[in-house]
Amino acid sequence: MIxxxxxxxxxHLTSQIVKCRFRNLIITLNYQKEQLxxxxxxGSKFGVQVEYAIEPEGxxxxxxxxxxxxSNLLKDTFMILQGDAxxxxxxxxxxxxxxxxxxxxxxxxxxxxxxxxxxNVKCNSNGEITDFQExxxxxxxxxxxxxxxxxxxxxxxxxIVKPGECDxxxxxxxxLLRENRSIRxxxxxxxxxxxxxxxxxxxxxxxxxxxxxxxxxxxxxPLLPIGKNVFLGEKVKITGPSLIEDNVSIGEGSQIGPYAVxxxxxxxxxxxxxxxxxxxxxxxxxxxxxIRGSIIGEQANLAERIVVDDSIVGPGSTxxxxxEVKSGxxxxxxxxVVAADRLNxxxxxxxxxxxxxxxxxxxxxxxxxxxxxxxxxxxxxRVDV
Numbered sequence: 063m064i065x066x067x068x069x070x071x072x073x074h075l076t077s078q079i080v081k082c083r084f085r086n087l088i089i090t091l092n093y094q095k096e097q098l099x100x101x102x103x104x105g106s107k108f109g110v111q112v113e114y115a116i117e118p119e120g121x122x123x124x125x126x127x128x129x130x131x132x133s134n135l136l137k138d139t140f141m142i143l144q145g146d147a148x149x150x151x152x153x154x155x156x157x158x159x160x161x162x163x164x165x166x167x168x169x170x171x172x173x174x175x176x177x178x179x180x181x182n183v184k185c186n187s188n189g190e191i192t193d194f195q196e197x198x199x200x201x202x203x204x205x206x207x208x209x210x211x212x213x214x215x216x217x218x219x220x221x222i223v224k225p226g227e228c229d230x231x232x233x234x235x236x237x238l239l240r241e242n243r244s245i246r247x248x249x250x251x252x253x254x255x256x257x258x259x260x261x262x263x264x265x266x267x268x269x270x271x272x273x274x275x276x277x278x279x280x281x282x283x284p285l286l287p288i289g290k291n292v293f294l295g296e297k298v299k300i301t302g303p304s305l306i307e308d309n310v311s312i313g314e315g316s317q318i319g320p321y322a323v324x325x326x327x328x329x330x331x332x333x334x335x336x337x338x339x340x341x342x343x344x345x346x347x348x349x350x351x352x353i354r355g356s357i358i359g360e361q362a363n364l365a366e367r368i369v370v371d372d373s374i375v376g377p378g379s380t381x382x383x384x385x386e387v388k389s390g391x392x393x394x395x396x397x398x399v400v401a402a403d404r405l406n407x408x409x410x411x412x413x414x415x416x417x418x419x420x421x422x423x424x425x426x427x428x429x430x431x432x433x434x435x436x437x438x439x440x441x442x443x444r445v446d447v
Contacts, residue, residue, distance in 0.1 A: 181209030
């Protein structure tokens, strides 16, 4: 339920699905399923009909294993989308391409600068996929074509998915290639952003706020929606595009934006700088703090003179005075970071009395937990967190 602007990512995706004239959805769920089910309901308020496939508690079936749960409902060609994708792709056009190709599977591809973060694909001159690597080692990738996690599949493909954990990229597609089954690549030119990473979330937020990340549209002024009951101290400077929701307080001399999101009930102290960052519901940002390129989770409490650059501070965390969090670091929910501590170079600050829940990226739980250093080391070998 990560928000991009005023709406969760899943709502943006559902709107695009409806725009492409699809109406029947099946959503596979694992972690924090109740929150999403309550929001989506039966889908009628979004113009779709929704059914749910819920993985058994404490299990992780993988991308293909979760779909296998509903194989009895998939009697014809179907599409798979990742719930954290923000895209303007024409799904109907992709489906038509797949059916015309006669392939067993079609993988939607995008050219990217960092293919080692995705499933990496090699195609021949006919658009047939000849090699698939799931998140190859940097420098070992076969090109810059990445799998978007959007697939068109024939129902027979699920016959090779065995009970238990199974992944499309790691298991299914390599299996199809070994059997000389036909997999086509559809190279999309529309917008596609994986919001499951911090960089993707920031890029998606920028787009939703009215920019495409490449420069301002000079024909239209930057968007600057401000909600109700917002207090602005003297000499506050707000630069659009930015979003300020209801019941927000911003102290004297603070600079907000561009690309800043302050969700409802947030409090910002004096002389604060927030740019290219999202501050979630109920968070408190202390005076003289500097927040750039980051996410501050719900109900987080930041004391004075804190610096957060290109990092994630989890919900309910507390950062004491003069803490610095930089270079892709992540602070787990509910953690207290003591005064003047320095977190750099992708540090992950863990709890000492609760299990660590492995997420492959922002809000994407893998089903793995760790309660000991040994568990953590084993999990880090299995999951690209």
